[in-house]
Amino acid sequence: MSSVTSAWGVAPREHAEGAITKGIEQYTSMAPSGLYLGLAVACMGTSALLHMAGRKHDALFIGQWVPSILIMGLYNKLVKVEGSD
Numbered sequence: 001m002s003s004v005t006s007a008w009g010v011a012p013r014e015h016a017e018g019a020i021t022k023g024i025e026q027y028t029s030m031a032p033s034g035l036y037l038g039l040a041v042a043c044m045g046t047s048a049l050l051h052m053a054g055r056k057h058d059a060l061f062i063g064q065w066v067p068s069i070l071i072m073g074l075y076n077k078l079v080k081v082e083g084s085d
Contacts, residue, residue, distance in 0.1 A: 025079050028072075033080070036073025040066045 017025075047063035050056075 028076055029079050031076060033073060033077050036069055036076060040069045040073070043069065 043062050043065045047059045047066075050059035050062060
């Protein structure tokens with residue numbers, strides 16, 4: 001066992017990514033990072049407008065997309081900066 005892992009940890013490069021994951025990362029890494037931030041801000045604005053229009057359920061539905069989009073953007077940025085297997 002590597003000195004950088006605990007009894008429960010996984011050493012870097014101990015397990016490779018699957019072909020599907022590599023394909024997804026290759027495709028999504030082409031998208032600019034600002035795209036994800038722009039989508040998240042657009043969803044926040046759309047949610048606010050829907051809420052003001054009295055469509056509260058629709059506003060909540062669209063508003064719940066924001067964290068997921070930001071997490072996808074973070075993952076995209078990590079793949080670009082750190083690379084993948």
